[in-house]
Amino acid sequence: xxxxxxxxxxxHIKQQIAQEVSDIKAAGGKTPHLAAILVGHDxxxxxxxxxxxxxxxxxxxxxxxxxxxxxxTEQELLDKVKELNEDPDVDGFIVxxxxxxxxxxxxxxxxxxxxxxxxxxxxxxVGRMSIGLPCFLSATPAGIIDLLAHYNxxxxxxxxxxxxxxxxxxxPVASLMMQKAYPGNATVTVxxxxxxxxxxICLTADIIIAALGSPEFVTADMVKDGAVLVDVxxxxxxxxxxxxxxKLTGDVKFDEVAPKCSFITPVPGGVGxxxxxxxxxxxxxxxxxxxxx
Amino acid sequence: xxxxxxxxxxxHIKQQIAQEVSDIKAAGGKTPHLAAILVGHDxxxxxxxxxxxxxxxxxxxxxxxxxxxxxxTEQELLDKVKELNEDPDVDGFIVxxxxxxxxxxxxxxxxxxxxxxxxxxxxxxVGRMSIGLPCFLSATPAGIIDLLAHYNxxxxxxxxxxxxxxxxxxxPVASLMMQKAYPGNATVTVxxxxxxxxxxICLTADIIIAALGSPEFVTADMVKDGAVLVDVxxxxxxxxxxxxxxKLTGDVKFDEVAPKCSFITPVPGGVGxxxxxxxxxxxxxxxxxxxxx
Numbered sequence: 001x002x003x004x005x006x007x008x009x010x011x012h013i014k015q016q017i018a019q020e021v022s023d024i025k026a027a028g029g030k031t032p033h034l035a036a037i038l039v040g041h042d043x044x045x046x047x048x049x050x051x052x053x054x055x056x057x058x059x060x061x062x063x064x065x066x067x068x069x070x071x072x073t074e075q076e077l078l079d080k081v082k083e084l085n086e087d088p089d090v091d092g093f094i095v096x097x098x099x100x101x102x103x104x105x106x107x108x109x110x111x112x113x114x115x116x117x118x119x120x121x122x123x124x125x126v127g128r129m130s131i132g133l134p135c136f137l138s139a140t141p142a143g144i145i146d147l148l149a150h151y152n153x154x155x156x157x158x159x160x161x162x163x164x165x166x167x168x169x170x171x172p173v174a175s176l177m178m179q180k181a182y183p184g185n186a187t188v189t190v191x192x193x194x195x196x197x198x199x200x201i202c203l204t205a206d207i208i209i210a211a212l213g214s215p216e217f218v219t220a221d222m223v224k225d226g227a228v229l230v231d232v233x234x235x236x237x238x239x240x241x242x243x244x245x246x247k248l249t250g251d252v253k254f255d256e257v258a259p260k261c262s263f264i265t266p267v268p269g270g271v272g273x274x275x276x277x278x279x280x281x282x283x284x285x286x287x288x289x290x291x292x293x
Numbered sequence: 294x295x296x297x298x299x300x301x302x303x304x305h306i307k308q309q310i311a312q313e314v315s316d317i318k319a320a321g322g323k324t325p326h327l328a329a330i331l332v333g334h335d336x337x338x339x340x341x342x343x344x345x346x347x348x349x350x351x352x353x354x355x356x357x358x359x360x361x362x363x364x365x366t367e368q369e370l371l372d373k374v375k376e377l378n379e380d381p382d383v384d385g386f387i388v389x390x391x392x393x394x395x396x397x398x399x400x401x402x403x404x405x406x407x408x409x410x411x412x413x414x415x416x417x418x419v420g421r422m423s424i425g426l427p428c429f430l431s432a433t434p435a436g437i438i439d440l441l442a443h444y445n446x447x448x449x450x451x452x453x454x455x456x457x458x459x460x461x462x463x464x465p466v467a468s469l470m471m472q473k474a475y476p477g478n479a480t481v482t483v484x485x486x487x488x489x490x491x492x493x494i495c496l497t498a499d500i501i502i503a504a505l506g507s508p509e510f511v512t513a514d515m516v517k518d519g520a521v522l523v524d525v526x527x528x529x530x531x532x533x534x535x536x537x538x539x540k541l542t543g544d545v546k547f548d549e550v551a552p553k554c555s556f557i558t559p560v561p562g563g564v565g566x567x568x569x570x571x572x573x574x575x576x577x578x579x580x581x582x583x584x585x586x
Contacts, residue, residue: 106426127420130468131460133399157487165471167424175423178458178483187494189482190471194450201480 001258002151004230004265006143009150010273014058017284021060024288032287033062034118034279035084035093039077039103040070044236045096048276052094055276061283064090074103078111085113092118092136092286094279115292118282121168130175134291136282141173143274144209144230148183151263153207153228160186161202163218163251164211169232173209198222210251220256229257229264232271294551295444297523297558299436302443303566307351310577314353317581325580326355327411327572328377328386332370332396333363337529338389345387348569354576357383367396371404378406385411385429385579387572408585411575414461423468427584429575434466436567437502437523441476444556446500446521453479454498456491456511456544462504462525470502491515503544513549522550522557525564 025031034056038049049065056063066080077095084093093116099105109117114124120138128135137145148155160177164170170190178188186207191198202208202222210218211232223229233251241247250267258264265271285291318324327349331342342358349356359373370388377386386409392398402410407417413431421428430438441448453470457463463483471481479500484491495501495515503511504525516522526544534540543560551557558564578584 106424123420123424123426124416125420126423127416127418130419130423130464131399131416133416157489165473171423171468171471174483175464178464178485180458180485180487185485185487187482187484187488187490189480190467191480192471192473192478194473194478195480196450197480 001261002263003258004147004151004263004270006147006265006270006273009147010143010277013146013277014055014280017059017280020284025060030091030287031060031062032283033064033089033091034283035064035066035087035090037066037068037077037080037084037093037095039068039072039096039099042098045098049096051276052279055280056283059280059284061280061287070100072100072103074107077103077108081108081111085111085116090116092116092283094119116286118279118286120172120282126167126172129172132179132181136285136291137176137278138168138172139278139282140169140211140232140271140275141176142278142281143271144173144232145176145183146278147230147265147271147274148207148228153183153263155183155207156185158186158206159204160188160207160209161205162188162190162209162211163192163198163202164213164232165190165192166211169211173211177207177209212251214251215249216251216253218252218257220253220260223257223260225260226262227260229261230271231265231267234267234272294554295556296551297440297444297556297563299440299558299563299566302440303436303570306439306570307348307573310352310573313577314580318353323384323580324353324355325576326357326382326384327576328357328359328380328383330359330361330370330373330377330386330388332361332365332389332392335391338391342389344569345572348573349576352573352577354573354580363393365393365396367400370396370401374401374404378404378409383409385409385576387412409579411572411579413465413575419460419465422465425472425474429578429584430469430571431461431465432571432575433462433504433525433564433568434469435571435574436564437466437525438469438476439571440523440558440564440567441500441521446476446556448476448500449478451479451499452497453481453500453502454495455481455483455502455504456485456495457504457506457525458483458485459504466502466504470500505544507544508542509544509546511545511550513546513553516550516553518553519555520553522554523564524558524560527560527565 114122120136125135162174207228209230215235231250231252236246237249239247407415413429418428455467500521502523508528524543524545529539530542532540
């Protein structure tokens with residue numbers, strides 16, 4: 001069993017980005033600039049955004065953090081999105097989800113100029129990804145693909161079972177894994193809450209990508225020997241033994257599943273760091289206007 | 294075994310559309326108008342476009358057919374697309390594929406205003422479909438969904454195996470079949486040219502949607518008893534016994550597979566008429582500005 005070290009791969013990619021940004025600056029080019037909008041003070045969101053700002057610094061990017069309180073109106077948020085769309089200094093920006101219930105996440109996501117949508121959530125980027133056209137790839141799926149590539153994991157003709165059909169992980173990673181490309185070219189099965197026989201299907205999988213958000217859902221009796229396990233789950237499970245009072249828990253029961261695997265991602269330190277890394281890659285592409293003019 | 298009569302279902306839906314159009318006209322509303330661009334004189338394309346024009350008449354739509362010869366330049370075609378985008382009388386239009394090799398189909402498809410893209414091929418419509426937002430659904434996948442609904446075929450929790458990963462059938466129908474909706478909510482597996490064990494996977498399928506374009510690929514030994522077979526294939530196979538010199542042949546070896554099925558679509562007369570019907574539904578939605586303003 002080999003542990004997939006997302007932290008190390010992400011550090012390596014960020015270093016490459018930093019080198020390229022350094023070259024761009026030396027040549028008199030523009031410093032890529034990522035802006036993030038954060039509404040409220042949710043613990044998870046605070047951590048994610050802080051990590052993104054930190055990653056920007058590591059990559060040599062400029063970053064801006066725009067904060068709103070929970071009582072911000074949808075219109076105020078949409079006005080800020082419009083301002084960022086029109087700001088020529090901002091290459092890409094994200095609105096950290098989730099948003100308060102009185103604001104439509106979909107409306108806000110669609111208001112972002114797709115040419116600055118470095119999260120890859122806008123319908124134009126989702127559609128272009130499905131068709132196989134250049135676009136900002138959704139960050140978590142792109143990070144998974146990069147991990148598979150980094151470890152030279154064979155995917156062609158393999159059976160890849162995706163657990164979960166969310167718009168930000170399950171559906172897009174299924175789409176990428178079936179494309180005629182490497183990594184990709186896999187036979188892809190998408191399972192979800194309405195699938196009656198998930199265990200049986202998982203047992204036929206060469207690669208399992210678990211993105212249900214259901215802590216320790218995948219157990220050893222669901223995994224065949226030699227399978228590749230990619231764990232996208234990051235649920236905060238209350239835990240009295242940690243300083244924060246919770247423990248980040250994946251969708252895979254790591255201790256019992258790991259011995260059966262050829263490769264497995266840990267939580268934390270697997271897919272998580274790669275997601276932020278993909279955001280950095282998209283920001284660099286946006287800064288270079290490599291995908292859209 | 295019950296035969297799925299796409300021709301009858303399509304006729305029924307077109308009748309409903311005609312009634313609604315008649316009501317719209319009676320109330321002084323605008324007659325929906327579909328335009329079609331046809332390049333060259335390919336036999337298949339001529340037939341498809343002629344059938345679309347005929348369907349428009351049945352629905353009470355206005356239709357326009359714009360012809361170019363095979364030597365039309367990409368720029369001339371793009372100019373016509375722009376003209377149709379800006380023509381307030383045209384509610385929706387299609388460019389019949391395939392196009393001559395010197396013209397980029399992707400470029401032409403993307404040049405169409407997504408609000409008039411009644412084929413549902415534009416990235417905005419593809420992305421919105423994947424996310425589950427209102428959009429012009431790709432015509433063939435939408436027609437398949439309508440057929441399953443018409444025959445009250447259970448899809449929730451069923452294993453749906455899609456053969457083929459094309460941008461116009463395989464990928465979008467897989468996307469629709471996994472949505473939390475009826476028809477949908479199925480466990481979906483997408484197989485393609487790189488899948489080594491298609492037969493084995495098909496044998497586990499409750500629903501097979503065959504869209505490989507490979508005549509009589511699906512044989513009786515690949516199908517379990519009681520399966521639902523949707524045959525999207527329409528390959529013109531040379532045949533000395535027909536007036537046209539060819540026979541439209543599906544992806545399913547009908548004679549031997551049909552006896553094992555609970556439901557099966559014939560070729561022709563199954564999915565084909567439904568594809569045109571979906572185009573008519575999209576045109577009506579475009580005429581009513583029901584999806585985009």
